[in-house]
Amino acid sequence: MQKYTNNLNSSIFFEKVYRVVHKIPYGRITSYGxxxxxxxxxxxxxxxxxxxxxxxxxxxxxxxHRVVNRNGLLSGRAHFGTDNEMQMLLESEGIEIKDFQVVEFKKLFWDPNLENFSLD
DNA sequence: TGATTGACCAACT
DNA sequence: CAGTTGGCCAATC
Structure with missing residues (x-):
């Protein structure tokens, strides 16, 4: 039986994730999902x-830092150097954060599913 | 080598 | 409404 049932081969999948993340425009965010x-x-x-x-x-x-969870919460912040480094990176791009959440989440959301781009 | 954890999310109770 | 569960599977314990 095949191990992967959801089109996920780790090394290939990881690399694709990196490429998509690389395409997130400055000042925009998207979600893991x-x-x-x-x-x-x-x-x-x-x-x-x-x-x-x-x-x-x-x-x-x-x-x-441009990847947040589906509610706009900075769920990955613990993985950045200091407590609020992720927040500061986003703020430096003009994204407003309040209580570890992207304030204008809907407005700034960049959905790769609606975009026309190549993975290069 | 088995069990647990986790930068998630939708569906269910 | 909040809390739980199921799916997913690499990384870690």
Missing amino acids: AIAEYLGAKKSSRMVGTALTNSHKNGIHIPA
Whole structure:
């Protein structure tokens, strides 16, 4: 029996995650789930977070701070250097944060599923 | 090597 | 409404 039932092969999937994250425009944000869906693994949104942890560990530089959870919450902030580094990175791009949440989440949401771009 | 954890999310109770 | 559960599976314990 095949191990993967949701179109998820880790090394390939991780690399695709990095490429999508790299495409998130400056000053915009997206969610783990939206990326997973774009990659055809909607139910594996946790793995998007795993991929980002992996990228951090391996020193792969991608704008991971632009990925938040489906409610606009900065759920990955603990993985950044200091307590509020993720927030400061977003604020430096003009994104307003309140209580660890992106205030204009809907307005700033960048949905890869609605975009026309290539993974290069 | 088995069990648990977790940068998630939708459905269910 | 909030809390729980099921799915997913790499990484960690």
